[in-house]
Amino acid sequence: MGSFIDEGNIAFWSALRNSNKTKDGKYDIYVRDFFSGWDTPSYDKEACLEYKNLDFPLENEKTIVDFKLIRNGLNYYFEINGYHYQYESKEEKPTYPGFFSQNQSAEIKNYQVNYDQKCVDEAIEKEWNDNSKLDILKFLEKDSTSIKAGESRSFNVVKAPEYAKENYVFDVNEEYKDFVVIENNLIKVNENAPEGLLEVTLSSESKKITDKYSIQITKDVQITENDYILATGGSYLSSSNSIVFPEALFENNGIGNETKYDSSPTYGAILKQKVYGCSFTLEFDVNNYNGHGQEKNNLLISLGGRFNQYYFSFGNGVANVNVYTQSLKQNRTNEGSNIIANQLSGLDGNNHHVRIHSNEGTIEITIDNKKVVFSEAVPLMNLSSFFMELPVRIATNNASCEINNIVTTKGEISNKNVYSHNSNYAYQQDGKYVISMLTNNGWDYRDRLDLNACTFKEFGKCQGAYIAKFKATLEGAGSSSKLCIRIGDEQEQEAQICFGENKIENGSFKNSSSINISKNDTVYVTIYRNNNGKANIGVAKNENDEPTYIAKEFENVSDNGIWLWARNSKNETTKKVYIENIVVENL
Known part of the structure; x- marks a missing residue:
C-alpha cells in the first residue's frame, strides 16, 4: 500500500515481501521510497531488522492482511496487522493512496480513504500508542561515509509509537562536542575539528539511547x-x-x-x-x-x-x-x-x-x-x-x-563494423550500412530489448563532446516508414525521421520541429553533444544545408553512443534504410 505521484515510476510504499518463496504465511515488512525514481531509491529494505520473517494468518493458502497508511505532511504512519512504523520523507508533493502488486495476485476489500485533517490527527492519536508490537527509534540509512571538517550532514530517523509524539535528540562523543553544531536533523562539523571518529547517538527525550554509529572525520576527502x-x-x-x-x-x-x-x-x-x-x-x-x-x-x-x-x-x-x-x-x-x-x-x-x-x-x-x-x-x-x-x-x-x-x-576492438543482437537485422553492403524494416510488432522491442536495433563502429567515438554526421536513404517510395535514432540511455532521447509522412519528430514530442521531406528522399543527419550532456539532433535535405534541429536540448545524455532502428506500420518489410558517410568528430 503506497503513496503515489502520477509522474511516472515514482512512489513510497509499505509492503510485504515473501523472502523465503514459500506459502507459509511468513513475510518481511519492507519500505521503498523512490520519489526520486525507481533506479535511485532513498530507502529500500526492511522497515527494521525485527520486521523479518513475521507470521501472518493463512486461510486456504491465502494470507490475510490489514493495511493502514496515514500521510501527515512529510510523515508516513503505517500499520500492517498490528506492526507499526513511521517514516519521514523529503517529498512534499501531493500524492494519492493506492495499491501495487508485483508477481502476486491480491484481492482488496473494505477500502476506505479520508482526506480530512481532523480525521488524520485523530487516527494518529488513537492508533499510535504504546501497545504496538515494536518499540523503535533508529537512524534511517546510516551514512558512514567520512565527513570532511567544515562540512555538514543531515540524518533521518524512523520512529515507532512510543516516540511518535515525543521529540528525539542527537548527541556526539565528548571529543567533538566543541566542534559540532546540531540543528534539528543537521550536524555541522567545524573546519577546525580534528581528525578522528565522531560517534553520533540518537536518544528519546527521556535520554534513552536507542541507536548510534560512528563516522570518520577527515581534513581532506579520502x-x-x-x-x-x-x-x-x-x-x-x-x-x-x-x-x-x-x-x-x-x-x-x-x-x-x-x-x-x-x-x-x-x-x-x-x-x-x-x-x-x-x-x-x-x-x-x-x-x-x-x-x-x-x-x-x-x-x-x-x-x-x-x-x-x-x-x-x-x-x-x-x-x-x-x-x-x-x-x-x-x-x-x-x-x-x-x-x-x-x-x-x-x-x-x-x-x-x-x-x-x-x-x-x-x-x-x-x-x-x-x-x-x-x-x-x-x-x-x-x-x-x-x-x-x-x-x-x-x-x-x-x-x-x-x-x-x-x-x-582491455581487449581488442571487434573486426565487425556493425553490431546487432539479431545478426540478420543489419549488415554492410557495397560500402553502406543496411537496416532492415520492422513491422509494428517490432516497435515494442525498442525499450525492453533493443534486439532489432544496431550500431556501427564509427559510433564508438561518440563519447564526451562530439558531432556525428551521416546520410540516410529509404529504399523505394516511403509509406509510414521511420528511421529512429537514440542517443544516451532514455526513451525520451530519441528522434524519428518519418519518410513519406512529411514530418520529422522526436520521441518525447518536446522541443521538436519539422521539415517537409518527400517520399524516397535522402536526408543528412547531424547529432551534437556537449561535455555537459546536452544534445541536439538535426536533419537537412541537402548535404551542405544548415540542419533543422528537430530534437533540441536533450538533457543529461550519457556517454553511451548512438544506435538506430527502422520500422514500417504497413508491414512493408522488404524496404531497407541505407546509412553511409558516417563522420564523427570529437570536440
Whole structure:
C-alpha cells in the first residue's frame, strides 16, 4: 500500500515481501521510497531488522492482511496487522493512496480513504500508542561515509509509537562536542575539528539511547590511488593494493543508480584501465565477503552506460549473481529481459575468484572456475556500448570485503563494423550500412530489448563532446516508414525521421520541429553533444544545408553512443534504410 505521484515510476510504499518463496504465511515488512525514481531509491529494505520473517494468518493458502497508511505532511504512519512504523520523507508533493502488486495476485476489500485533517490527527492519536508490537527509534540509512571538517550532514530517523509524539535528540562523543553544531536533523562539523571518529547517538527525550554509529572525520576527502586504481569515500587501497570496503562502513551505499553507471557516490573504486565492450576480461578475488545479515547486500561491478551492471553476493557456499544487461532469450531471437538472476552453489570457503568476459558481446561469468549458467536468458553487452571504451567502477552496499589480484584485459576492438543482437537485422553492403524494416510488432522491442536495433563502429567515438554526421536513404517510395535514432540511455532521447509522412519528430514530442521531406528522399543527419550532456539532433535535405534541429536540448545524455532502428506500420518489410558517410568528430 503506497503513496503515489502520477509522474511516472515514482512512489513510497509499505509492503510485504515473501523472502523465503514459500506459502507459509511468513513475510518481511519492507519500505521503498523512490520519489526520486525507481533506479535511485532513498530507502529500500526492511522497515527494521525485527520486521523479518513475521507470521501472518493463512486461510486456504491465502494470507490475510490489514493495511493502514496515514500521510501527515512529510510523515508516513503505517500499520500492517498490528506492526507499526513511521517514516519521514523529503517529498512534499501531493500524492494519492493506492495499491501495487508485483508477481502476486491480491484481492482488496473494505477500502476506505479520508482526506480530512481532523480525521488524520485523530487516527494518529488513537492508533499510535504504546501497545504496538515494536518499540523503535533508529537512524534511517546510516551514512558512514567520512565527513570532511567544515562540512555538514543531515540524518533521518524512523520512529515507532512510543516516540511518535515525543521529540528525539542527537548527541556526539565528548571529543567533538566543541566542534559540532546540531540543528534539528543537521550536524555541522567545524573546519577546525580534528581528525578522528565522531560517534553520533540518537536518544528519546527521556535520554534513552536507542541507536548510534560512528563516522570518520577527515581534513581532506579520502582518496587513495596507485597507477591502476582510485579508491574514495572510505574505501581504500591497502599496502598490498587490495581495494578494502571496511566492516565499519558496511552500511554505506556506493551503488547509486541501480541500472546504469553512476559515478556520483563517493564510496567506491574506479579502475584506470578502461575496457572495450566487445571483448574485455575482468578478473579479481573477493576475500572475506560479509553481508552482515542484510537482506539486500551486494558487490557491484559497473561498466559505462546503462544495463552493464553486475551484482554479486556470497555466503554459506552460495554466490548470488544478478545481472542488469540486455539479453537474448534461450532458443529465441526476438525477446529478452534487462534483469537476469542466478545462483551458484557448492563454493568452498570465504574467498572467491570472479571472471567476467565479453566474447563479441556475449557475457560469460565464472566464479571459482565454475560457469554461471543463466537458464532463462543469455546476458549481452549493451548494444550502444559494443564498440566503446567503458570505465569500470567497483562498489558495495550493506557489505564489506576486500578485492584482490585485479587483472583487467582491455581487449581488442571487434573486426565487425556493425553490431546487432539479431545478426540478420543489419549488415554492410557495397560500402553502406543496411537496416532492415520492422513491422509494428517490432516497435515494442525498442525499450525492453533493443534486439532489432544496431550500431556501427564509427559510433564508438561518440563519447564526451562530439558531432556525428551521416546520410540516410529509404529504399523505394516511403509509406509510414521511420528511421529512429537514440542517443544516451532514455526513451525520451530519441528522434524519428518519418519518410513519406512529411514530418520529422522526436520521441518525447518536446522541443521538436519539422521539415517537409518527400517520399524516397535522402536526408543528412547531424547529432551534437556537449561535455555537459546536452544534445541536439538535426536533419537537412541537402548535404551542405544548415540542419533543422528537430530534437533540441536533450538533457543529461550519457556517454553511451548512438544506435538506430527502422520500422514500417504497413508491414512493408522488404524496404531497407541505407546509412553511409558516417563522420564523427570529437570536440
